[in-house]
Amino acid sequence: MAKLGNAAAAIKPKGSVKAKVIGGVVVGVIALIILFNIFNFANTDTNRIGLHYGGGIIEDKKFKSIIPPGSTNSLIGPGDTVYTYPIDQRSYIIGGDGADTDSGDEVTVVSKDNVRLGVRVQVYFTLNRDKDVIKSFHERIGLKTEAYEERGWNTMLQSYFRPQIDRALAAVATNYGWAELYNNEAKKSQFQSAAAKEFTRLLPAAVGGDYFCGPGYNGNNDCGELSFTVQKPMPLDKGIIDGLEAKQRAELAKATQEQKNQQVNVELQSVKQQVAMLGAQGYLLKTAIESGKIQFMVIPQNGNVSIPVPTTTQSGQPNQEPSTPPAR
Numbered sequence: 001m002a003k004l005g006n007a008a009a010a011i012k013p014k015g016s017v018k019a020k021v022i023g024g025v026v027v028g029v030i031a032l033i034i035l036f037n038i039f040n041f042a043n044t045d046t047n048r049i050g051l052h053y054g055g056g057i058i059e060d061k062k063f064k065s066i067i068p069p070g071s072t073n074s075l076i077g078p079g080d081t082v083y084t085y086p087i088d089q090r091s092y093i094i095g096g097d098g099a100d101t102d103s104g105d106e107v108t109v110v111s112k113d114n115v116r117l118g119v120r121v122q123v124y125f126t127l128n129r130d131k132d133v134i135k136s137f138h139e140r141i142g143l144k145t146e147a148y149e150e151r152g153w154n155t156m157l158q159s160y161f162r163p164q165i166d167r168a169l170a171a172v173a174t175n176y177g178w179a180e181l182y183n184n185e186a187k188k189s190q191f192q193s194a195a196a197k198e199f200t201r202l203l204p205a206a207v208g209g210d211y212f213c214g215p216g217y218n219g220n221n222d223c224g225e226l227s228f229t230v231q232k233p234m235p236l237d238k239g240i241i242d243g244l245e246a247k248q249r250a251e252l253a254k255a256t257q258e259q260k261n262q263q264v265n266v267e268l269q270s271v272k273q274q275v276a277m278l279g280a281q282g283y284l285l286k287t288a289i290e291s292g293k294i295q296f297m298v299i300p301q302n303g304n305v306s307i308p309v310p311t312t313t314q315s316g317q318p319n320q321e322p323s324t325p326p327a328r
Helices: 002-010 014-038 131-145 150-173 178-183 185-207 238-291
Strands: 040-042 048-053 063-067 074-076 081-086 090-094 107-110 116-119 121-127 227-230 307-312 318-323
Touching: 048 074, 048 131, 063 131, 081 131, 090 150, 107 150, 116 150, 116 178, 121 150, 131 150, 131 185, 150 185, 178 185, 185 227
Parallel strands: none
Antiparallel strands: 040 074, 048 063, 048 081, 090 121, 107 116, 121 227, 307 318
């Protein structure tokens, strides 16, 4: 009996082993979940920079560090957040197709002579990635407009870029007549330079800092100025352009007629001089000879000249045979 009892004690149920294995797996999964919540990781694309902000239970939501572009599995704390912003060249285009574009639109300005003009604009720039500057941009502008998202970025451009572009162009357009801006390249270049200067003055004041640099900025060189270009300003009233073109055609026709009149006067003076020198009959004879109405031949003295004399063939068609006149 004792032997039978010992044998029964040695036999263990298989279900208890399974339970322990399943329990171990569950504990392991829970441990991994806890681990991934404690140790959070962040990644950034090669054309985006990250701003790491704390967000744990026992710490404030404040700036911690910069996550460089192209980072993979950067360790951050539980509950922390990383906001990413583009560092490559960006654009804001009014009246054209493409990214960051306010398409189908144009800026309306009034010229010095009170003509309403439509202006299309292209601005190219990069985000200033200096740590203190980009942190200020995020906290003052980025959070409010959600510029770390693509839709929020476009909202930010529309909210801050567009009003300053409108103001800059309106301020300088009143210094030029509409025709100067329409068909005078030098005046248009002056207008563009003045508008760019005014825009670069207005934008930092509107956003609260030098958050934007030129398109050639790479994070290690000087910030530089934004690229600001304008296309040819066009009158909104197309009849004005038609009137200008008609005026230009009339002036061209007038200039052409004046040139013809000058040529006639020169020829008339030449005729007067020849009449004075040759006489009226001499001039008429000279003119007839030059026009081919009078033909003559100079025969050398004591020379033989063959002159074709028309004859009639059997078919009745004239035939020219040379004849030799008597020598003189």
